[in-house]
Amino acid sequence: MKKILISDSIGQSGIEFLKGKGLDVVYMPDITEEQLLSEIGNYDGVIVRSRTKVTAEIIAAGKNLKVIGRAGSGLDTIDVEAAKKAGVRVVNAAGANSQSVAEHTMALILALFRNLIPVASALKNGTWEKKTYKAVDLAGKTIGIVGFGSIGSKVAVVARGFGMKILVTTRSETPEKKQLLDAVGGAFVPLEKLLKDADIVTLHVPKSGETVAMIGAKELASMKKTAFLINCSRGGVVDEKALIDALQKGIISGAGLDVFSVEPLPQDSDLLSLSNVILTPHIAASSVESRERTSLAVAQEVAKLL
Ligand code: MLT
Numbered sequence: 001m002k003k004i005l006i007s008d009s010i011g012q013s014g015i016e017f018l019k020g021k022g023l024d025v026v027y028m029p030d031i032t033e034e035q036l037l038s039e040i041g042n043y044d045g046v047i048v049r050s051r052t053k054v055t056a057e058i059i060a061a062g063k064n065l066k067v068i069g070r071a072g073s074g075l076d077t078i079d080v081e082a083a084k085k086a087g088v089r090v091v092n093a094a095g096a097n098s099q100s101v102a103e104h105t106m107a108l109i110l111a112l113f114r115n116l117i118p119v120a121s122a123l124k125n126g127t128w129e130k131k132t133y134k135a136v137d138l139a140g141k142t143i144g145i146v147g148f149g150s151i152g153s154k155v156a157v158v159a160r161g162f163g164m165k166i167l168v169t170t171r172s173e174t175p176e177k178k179q180l181l182d183a184v185g186g187a188f189v190p191l192e193k194l195l196k197d198a199d200i201v202t203l204h205v206p207k208s209g210e211t212v213a214m215i216g217a218k219e220l221a222s223m224k225k226t227a228f229l230i231n232c233s234r235g236g237v238v239d240e241k242a243l244i245d246a247l248q249k250g251i252i253s254g255a256g257l258d259v260f261s262v263e264p265l266p267q268d269s270d271l272l273s274l275s276n277v278i279l280t281p282h283i284a285a286s287s288v289e290s291r292e293r294t295s296l297a298v299a300q301e302v303a304k305l306l
Helices: 012-020 033-042 056-061 080-085 098-113 116-124 150-161 175-183 191-197 217-221 240-249 288-305
Strands: 003-006 024-027 045-048 067-070 089-092 142-146 165-169 200-203 228-231 254-257 277-279
Touching: 003 012, 003 033, 012 024, 012 288, 033 056, 045 288, 056 080, 067 288, 080 089, 089 288, 098 116, 098 150, 098 200, 098 228, 098 254, 098 277, 098 288, 142 150, 142 191, 150 165, 150 175, 165 175, 165 191, 217 240, 240 254
Parallel strands: 003 024, 003 045, 045 067, 067 089, 142 165, 142 200, 200 228, 228 254, 254 277
Antiparallel strands: none
């Protein structure tokens, strides 16, 4: 019987599906790196999410490994090159969590525009903050979406619903993307223009050699002083030091971040002491529905290969 290790927390649907296919599934969502290294040799497949890093060392130790499945869209936590060299297939659940990420993006934007966190905590602490904070409407504002894949395009649809103007920067302006963008009345623009004109810049790109630190001091300085940066993609895409500096100096107005260059976010990170940021612990893709969809999608891919 083929054995599959699930080394991160995923929805139940995929686990049930794999068992239904007669596969021996071992669920160890808290497995340590050392344990993984010593046990991976017993498995034909491994399914991971963001916590487990599938390094070249793990792949080399996986003598029977045939497939690595990622219950998510990005592949940056897997050494894809090492897997390829070892003849191990890598699959993911592309698109299965896009709606969840798009909704979390909007949640961060709304919370920032409405000052929800300070106002709600003040009320719980006995202060009726009716005048201190000024909420700002989304209608009529410009959202700049960087990356127009399955998540970016969903953000555009929701933003359109709020009456926002939409600017998009994408690596590939395909006819399909153009059609989607036309439907929401948006326009493709170069990154420089997007950064200059947007009231909100939201990032939806994978982490790659091309995107690492794509938003640094220069890019932040070109944004409006009143603008917000949202990152629900990958931590490394933003130069975190430059962002902290920009937030401290008021170069931009604030940020909503779900991902960080180091995760879990270290307790001594300067981000934690800033009042103009909202931080969430990499949960954008974690809605109940998305966890199940993602789990099932990756399980189907893994089962197919085994
Ligand atoms: C993804 O790559 O789709 C997400 O980051 C997965 C996760 O939430 O861990």
